Structure formats: structure tokens, C-alpha cells
Amino acid sequence: MSDPVTSVLSASNLTKAFGSNTALDNFNLSVAKGEIVCLLGANGAGKTTTINLFLDFLQPDSGDVSVLGRSVSEDPAKARAAIGYVAEIVSLYPTLSGRENLDFFHALSGNAPISDRERETLLTRLEFPMRAIDAPVSTYSKGMRQKLGLAIAVAKKARAILLDEPLSGLDPKAANNLVTVLRQIASEGVALLLSTHDIFRAKEVADRIGIMSQGQLIDLVDANSLSAADLEALYLRHMTDEAA
Numbered sequence: 001m002s003d004p005v006t007s008v009l010s011a012s013n014l015t016k017a018f019g020s021n022t023a024l025d026n027f028n029l030s031v032a033k034g035e036i037v038c039l040l041g042a043n044g045a046g047k048t049t050t051i052n053l054f055l056d057f058l059q060p061d062s063g064d065v066s067v068l069g070r071s072v073s074e075d076p077a078k079a080r081a082a083i084g085y086v087a088e089i090v091s092l093y094p095t096l097s098g099r100e101n102l103d104f105f106h107a108l109s110g111n112a113p114i115s116d117r118e119r120e121t122l123l124t125r126l127e128f129p130m131r132a133i134d135a136p137v138s139t140y141s142k143g144m145r146q147k148l149g150l151a152i153a154v155a156k157k158a159r160a161i162l163l164d165e166p167l168s169g170l171d172p173k174a175a176n177n178l179v180t181v182l183r184q185i186a187s188e189g190v191a192l193l194l195s196t197h198d199i200f201r202a203k204e205v206a207d208r209i210g211i212m213s214q215g216q217l218i219d220l221v222d223a224n225s226l227s228a229a230d231l232e233a234l235y236l237r238h239m240t241d242e243a244a
């Protein structure tokens, strides 16, 4: 029998204000099992606020976020257990090695320890350079820290992974590699929600792209339905319309 819950992440009529500043305004979105959705938008458009509401770091003023069909506000612990989060700068212990960080954060989520073989298989699949596994994390590049963050999420069998600005600050090779790895994770049934400013990588990685402006989802397009140039033109047209 097929899984009745295909929508892993769902936001309905979400509104969130900080004082008089409305960061999110009646926002609706769902991300299905195995799907990658990218949120594109200018600084302050509400992308990080959306991610923070799914993570229960913030609570909505109205509307609801749910994970696997269950409202996050009703059962935040269950939602957190089903979600992995890769911050723009992944928080890791800099003096500990990659191996020690992975094992520590894996245990912190209440999971059974992973074996040497499982750890190596996982990291190799994510194209983490295994020669660096015992070096202190302070020596890692941004891309390597992200891979470790992804490994922590995948090891805990997260059903959804949220990534805030994962592509910013990566060199083209690392960005290209991350796109490949994210697509592979999604192909295993994980729902991915990313925020980015990178229109071209968004087109490469995503199944659907949400364009946000001033707290609203003003367009949601199928990434395959248009070329990168068309996507850029659409994005710029929306930004011009909003500014007018």
C-alpha cells in the first residue's frame, strides 16, 4: 500500500509579524516526499522565517505548519524528530573531529550509535572526503561542514531536511557537488526545502521554485517548465512589480 502522507511539510495560511513588520503574510506551501522546493527571494522576503516556523524556533501568529500531517504546535518533539536542519553556518564543535561531531549529534538525538562501516558508507555517499574525518572541524571548508550537517540529518533518518542558504559562499565545484548530493538524498524519499538567492542553482536542484517577496509567496513554478534565463526574467519581473 502506498504511503497516504505524501505531503511531508505543509504550511497553511501562515502569518508572522515582528512588531509592525509582517515577515510572512498568509503563506501556503507543501513539500512532498522526495521533492525539492527552493524558496527564492530578496533579503528580508521571509525565507528564513518560513524555515524557522517549520523548526518550531518561531511560532506563527496565525495559520499552521505541519510535518507528516501533524501540526508542529501540537507535537513539536515529533516534528523535530522527523526533520533535519542544515543552517547556513552549520554549528559544530570546532575542536572535535568530523567523526566525533557526527557521533555526538547522532547520539544527542537519541539514536543508537552508528557503526564505523555505516558512518563510512553514509559519508562516502554524501561525497565527504573521508581522509578528513579525524581532523578538527575548525579546518573544514563550508562545504565539508554542510556535508557533516547533512550526514547528521540523514543518519537520523529525517523525513524532511531544511537548508538555509546552503549554496551561498560555495565555489562552483562545491555548489555543483551539493546539488548532486541533494538530488540523491531526495531520490531516497526525503522532502527538501531550501532557501537561496542563486537562481541558476535553484533551477538545477529544485522540482518547484517558490518566489517570495515581502512575506508572500508570489509565484510557485515547476523548475522543468522554464529555462534558467526564463526563470531569471520571471524573478526580475516579480521584483520590479513588487517595487513599483
Ligand SMILES: Nc1ncnc2c1ncn2[C@@H]1O[C@H](COP(=O)(O)OP(=O)(O)OP(=O)(O)O)[C@@H](O)[C@H]1O
Pocket (backbone or CB within 6 Å): 018, 021, 022, 023, 041, 042, 043, 044, 045, 046, 047, 048, 049, 050, 195
Ligand atoms: N527575530 C526577528 N526579529 C525581528 N525581525 C525579524 C526577525 N527575524 C526576521 N525578521 C524580519 O522579518 C523579515 C523577514 O526576514 P527573513 O530573515 O525571514 O528574510 P529572508 O528572506 O530569509 O532574508 P535573507 O535572504 O536576508 O536571509 C525581515 O524584515 C526581517 O528583518
